[in-house]
Amino acid sequence: MKSDKNITMKEAKRRTGLSSRQIRYYDEQDLIFPERSSGNQRLFSESDIKVLEKIKELLAQGNSIETIRSKITAPEIEEDLSEDDYQALDYDDSFNKYGGADLDSLYPVSNRSALLKKLSLINKTKSPEGESKDGKKD
DNA sequence: CTTCTGACA
DNA sequence: TGTCAGAA
Numbered sequence: 001m002k003s004d005k006n007i008t009m010k011e012a013k014r015r016t017g018l019s020s021r022q023i024r025y026y027d028e029q030d031l032i033f034p035e036r037s038s039g040n041q042r043l044f045s046e047s048d049i050k051v052l053e054k055i056k057e058l059l060a061q062g063n064s065i066e067t068i069r070s071k072i073t074a075p076e077i078e079e080d081l082s083e084d085d086y087q088a089l090d091y092d093d094s095f096n097k098y099g100g101a102d103l104d105s106l107y108p109v110s111n112r113s114a115l116l117k118k119l120s121l122i123n124k125t126k127s128p129e130g131e132s133k134d135g136k137k138d
Numbered sequence: 139c140t141t142c143t144g145a146c147a
Numbered sequence: 148t149g150t151c152a153g154a155a
Contacts, residue, residue: 009141020141021148039155041141
């Protein structure tokens with residue numbers, strides 16, 4: 001995984017087509033989680049850009065930012081999502097950041113939902129029929 | 139020069 | 148959401 005959070009605001013604006021005001025606003029809405037470095041400046045990752053692009057897309061589709069936030073922070077598990085959806089909502093950098101660190105405050109249920117989704121997908125995809133004959137478990 | 143935050147229209 | 152001010 002490469003979670004290079006080196007994308008500047010300018011780049012983010014250029015790549016997403018969103019205004020700095022919007023990007024900052026979405027950041028406040030916890031839709032994106034840019035690293036903060038030198039001069040308290042935002043450093044976005046590819047995942048952040050991806051999310052921003054999705055936000056823009058959803059926004060263009062006539063969704064309110066609250067709706068968008070719901071979709072991005074807590075995507076429905078019951079939805080018939082395809083692997084594409086997961087790619088669109090790439091939390092790898094988020095997991096990477098909070099995965100090894102002490103995650104106890106941030107990420108209320110967003111991670112869990114996304115994780116559950118991924119897990120359920122893997123479950124369906126791989127069809128894991130693990131029948132333990134012997135009742136031996138650790 | 140570019141970005142950040144807070145605030146106003 | 149755009150834009151201004153003051154600071155970094």
